[in-house]
Amino acid sequence: MKHYGDSYEQQMKWFEIIDALETLPEEERIERYRAEVQKVEKSILRLTGDPLKLSSRRWEKSERTAEKVEDLLGRRYYLLSKMFEIHCSEAEVKRMESVNAHLYELTCDMFSRTGRMYRNILDLPMDPKDDDLTVEGTLKYWRDSAQDVIHLEDDGFYGSDFTRMILINDTLQRDVKGDLGIISCLPFWNPGCGHKSSMSDAELDIDNHLDDGTTWAESWLRHPKLDHICMCYATHAVVTHQDYPIPDLLRMNTFEVKVDVTVQQISEQDGTRLFWWKDC
Numbered sequence: 001m002k003h004y005g006d007s008y009e010q011q012m013k014w015f016e017i018i019d020a021l022e023t024l025p026e027e028e029r030i031e032r033y034r035a036e037v038q039k040v041e042k043s044i045l046r047l048t049g050d051p052l053k054l055s056s057r058r059w060e061k062s063e064r065t066a067e068k069v070e071d072l073l074g075r076r077y078y079l080l081s082k083m084f085e086i087h088c089s090e091a092e093v094k095r096m097e098s099v100n101a102h103l104y105e106l107t108c109d110m111f112s113r114t115g116r117m118y119r120n121i122l123d124l125p126m127d128p129k130d131d132d133l134t135v136e137g138t139l140k141y142w143r144d145s146a147q148d149v150i151h152l153e154d155d156g157f158y159g160s161d162f163t164r165m166i167l168i169n170d171t172l173q174r175d176v177k178g179d180l181g182i183i184s185c186l187p188f189w190n191p192g193c194g195h196k197s198s199m200s201d202a203e204l205d206i207d208n209h210l211d212d213g214t215t216w217a218e219s220w221l222r223h224p225k226l227d228h229i230c231m232c233y234a235t236h237a238v239v240t241h242q243d244y245p246i247p248d249l250l251r252m253n254t255f256e257v258k259v260d261v262t263v264q265q266i267s268e269q270d271g272t273r274l275f276w277w278k279d280c
Contacts, residue, residue, distance in 0.1 A: 014075065018082075030086060034159040037079045041161055044072045044168060051167040052146055060175040070176070073169055073243060076160070080245040081220045083158055088225045091153070095250045097229055103139075103255070104232035107183055107208060110137045110257045114185040115206045117259050119197035126191075132264035133189045138181030139234060141242075142254040143170040150253045162251050166244070173242050182237045182255075183210070220246055 018036065021029045047065050049057040059065045084092070114137030121135060142148060149163040173179070187205045189195060201207035210216075216236035217226065238244050244252065 011071065015078070018078065026086065030083065030157075033079050033083050034157075037076060037083075037158065037160050040072050040076050040079070041165060044069055044076070045161075045164065047072075048168050048171075051164055051171065060171050066172065066176045069168065070172060073165070073172065076165065077243050077245045080158060080160060080247050084220070084246045085223065087154070087157055088223055089154060092246075092250060093225050095152070096226060096246070099250060099252075100229055100232055100235045103182075103234035103238075104211065106139050106255055106257055107211065107232060107234050110139045110183070110259075111185050111201075111206060111208045113137060113257065113259050114187075115201055115204070117261060118187050118204065118206060121261060122195055122197045127265075129265045130191070130263055131266045132262070134262040134264075135187060135189070135259065136262075137185040137257070137259045139183050140179075140181050140256050140258070141170060141173075141238070141252055142256040143167055143174075144254070148252070148254040150251050152251060158247055160247070162248065166248050166252060169242075169244060169248070182234045182242070 018033075021032050024032065047057075047069055048059045059069060114135060117137075118135040121133065126133075143166070146163050146167075149166050151162070155162065185206055185208075187195070195204055202209075210233040213230065215230045216233050217229070217231040218236060219240050221231050221236065221239055235249070238249050238252070239246060
C-alpha cells in the first residue's frame, strides 16, 4: 500500500510533542491529552462523515483517505492509552475482569461449536466429487448500530466520541484490513487427511492452544492494576492487533461467534478433477 498519511517524520514529531507533555502536572497533562483526542477525532470525522448517518461517506473505498484515517486512529489510540495508564479506576479494573472473562468464554464457545460441527460433518457420507471442505469458526466484534457501544460513567474523563470512533475503526478493520476475526478455528481438511470424529481436538487441530494459562498481557495491557488478570488471547488481539485502546474495549458491547461450512466441487469443462490438495 502506498503511504498517503503523514510522513514518518511528521508522525514521529507528533509523538515527540505528546511525550513532552510528561513534564506537565498530571491534571494539566490530562487536559492536554483530552483536547488532543477531540482535535484528532474532529479530523477523523471530517474525512469519514458521521457513521451513524446513512449519508456518511464511503471513505474506506479511497486508499488515500483510509491511510489518513488509520494514522489518525493510531494517534487517538496512543492518547487514550496514555490517559488509561493514568486513570485506570477500580470500576475499569472490574469491567476489564468482566470483559476478559466474557471474551475467554466466547472463545471457548467458538472452539467447542466448531469442533462439534466439524465432527458432525466428518460423520456424514462424503460425496466422491467433494474436493474441499472448510469448517471455520470465528469470534468477531459485532457492529450494527450505536447500541453496540455502551456508555460508562467516566466517558467525560476521556472526552472521546466512543460510539463513532469505535464504529469507524470497525469499518477500517472490516473493509480495509480484510475482516479478520479476533480469533478463529480452522481445521485443515483434504480427502486424504484421515480425520475422524473420534480423534482428539489436538489431532483435529481444533484445540485452543493459545489460551494455555499464560497471560497475553502485552503493551498497554501490562498495567500494575491489571496484573492479576490472566489476559486471554482475544483481549490481547483486540487491543494489540486491531488497535482498539483499552477504553474502547471496555465499551464494545456485542460480539459474534460464527461457524461457516463450505463444501466445494472443482472441475474443468471436460469433467477433469483438479485434486488441488495433492500438491499441498
